[in-house]
Amino acid sequence: MTKLIKCFEDLKDLPQGTEVFCLNSGGLDSAYLICRLIHDFKFKVHTLTLDVGQNDQVSVCLPNYITKTIDVHTVDAKEEFARDCVLPLIRANGIYLNQHPLSASLSRPLIAKHLVRIAQKYKIETILHSATPSQNSMRRFNTSILDLGFNGLYGSPYLNDNISRIDKASYIRSLGATIEEKRSFSIDTNLFCREFESGDLDNPELMNLNEEMFLWTKSVPSENIKITLEIENGIPVRINNQSFSLVELVSYLNTHLGPFGLGRYLGLEEGPLGKKVIEARETPAGYFLLTAFDHLINASFDYKSLLVKRHLDQLWTCEAVEGRWFGTIKNSIDQFNNEFFKNVSGRLTFDISYKTMDCRSIISSTPRYSTEREFDDLNKEVERAA
Template sequence: MEIKQAPTESLSSLQNDRDGEIGKGNGKGVVGQLKKVVLAYSGGLDTSVIVPWLRENYGCEVVCFTADVGQGMKELKGLEEKAIASGASKLVVKDLKEEFAKDFIFPCLRAGAVYERKYLLGTSMARPVIAKAMVDVAEEVGADAVAHGCTGKGNDQVRFELACFALNPNLKVVAPWREWDITGRQDAIEYAKKHNIPIPVTKKSIYSRDANLWHLSHEGDVLEDPTNEPKKDMYMISTDPEDAPNEPEYVEIGIEGGVPVSINGELLSPASLISKANHIGGKHGIGRIDMVENRLVGMKSRGVYETPGGTILFAAVRELESLTLDRETIQVKDSLALKYAELVYAGRWFDPLRESMDAFMKKITETTTGSVSLKLYKGSVQVAGRRSLYSLYREDISSFENGQIYNQADAAGFIRLYGLPTRVRAMLNKSL
């Protein structure tokens, strides 16, 4: 979606009024160095200020780009007017929800990728799909650079920029937070006022949040002290388990090739399936995670995540794998899942290593097809049943009764051979 041209305020008027500005660059920005920049734009204070700052310091046209990854249409309302009023030439909005779910979330789900035991990679997976679309837009409009509003302390700057390097190494990347003299919210407000830039009038949240189809994250305020318990009113998409229904709910997840395809027998598109799982899980307080994680840039940070649907789907896929995968395959898959998660967290989505690992995960989960019934109750997810035509479980073998395939007497010879190294070591110790 492209929006009408911005008001005809000349670039020269901005360029000639640079001295003494709060947002004056530190020498890295050179007027006229860039012709057109595509900015990852949210409409918040930071990106609203970045638009005039780019025009002032780089003498360039700014095209704003917004990705809908399921963060909610409220965040997209009125962005056209905001972007143009800030000085952008136009706004491009792309709906990436289905692509995000199918090509980014589901591969991670199939791989079993979890970062540092807890984090289901909600923000990490969203950045490469946004960056990919932003590069596409840059090529469509003939831009020679892209820009983002990530700070120099976080992981997202790495994720965005590595994706851009991988997809179009000729594009320059501008990161204002690493260049300008704006040090905080008040500086940004003053800069916006001086340039007559409309800024959001809504009350600023005390938390830093990131929302998308897969999760909602919370950082900042009381969470910065790891001894503090999260406040009850902080959570937004999941019910407090104490207030959840007093009766459990059973949900059946249909799975094909290691990815979910249906809920309670209803076939759904990837994005619709995740949305429905979020609604069901949120109602029962599923998927709340509180963790201290190691950021890529070296520091530790404390975050709280709400991933109700993802928690349900992860549990379903893993439970079905217990039927369809043998022991060695599960062990190798689990070991690779750790590396897979690290690559995604570190912004290396487009690395050949992750792509190769993804091919492996797709191959070994070809038979992970069937359904899993789960019991949801006050924040907990318990498996109630599993079924698959490719099940490696045989009741006639596992039963305590003797069968034709497994003779219990055979175990004696197996134990003697399996325990031979143990016996030899013990014999050696006795002889010393």
């Protein structure tokens, strides 16, 4: 029988040695959870580390005696993340309220998918994560785990247990953990996007965009460049005549467009408690691909078709933000987009300069545009006369 875990008290009836599966994000919240489960409850803990291209998030080193007891499951999901999360977002123009592309909304369902898969494989009946009530990740994890058909205990003890970060740090330090010096912001990263919130960004009326947050967009280019993107059947496949996998292509764009200051976003996002918080992010690849796909579909479809597409884009984004990644509505829109993009192919060229990206050429395989407008008008007059 499925049961939602809301606090540590909900775990007290589980016997010592119970196998529990946890997400280890490398941060304070997950470190505290893992230490409590092992040290206080004497559970057998399995952890999942899902590699979606993050490389700068570990801020807590657990004590040796804790890490020795953990059964660690590591999954390289970069290709899966690019194919099943980033590409659907690009096709659905997944931009939150016209402010910024989604990021964490993409990775949370994929993490939940692998938590459920591995838990079922090893017959583990309890899945825990460390999201707090103020984080949208809470409902994204919980909804995904439930929608995936997990039949055991699941949830976050932090839903009802409000434990301060000072108390969490004090507890795990008492067990021998080391914690890096506090950053002035929190960060969530993947191969597509780096997302920042809290700390210096807590007050929307007085924001401090610390340059140390940024990695991809902090240097300055030496000279302007030209980029030509080729899309085949709705999939970006080549840049400047060089073929790439999706992971390689996203990495190439983040590396080569970032120095031009392209792909920085700043906007308010509503949390689960109804309050809005500032989020900053950088995704040069997202900025480029969303712009390129927008140009190509506009060149390839009539106005009425694009109106329908825009409506579905907003609905897809809402479903993803709310955590209904595996729900009927979002999956139905994905099927629509798969059909919509089946014959969308083309070639686009952009001139790139500092903080500027100008489209210089759009070539669609199914063009709705005219290349010789005056000639077309003359032919229309001839048809009417005939």
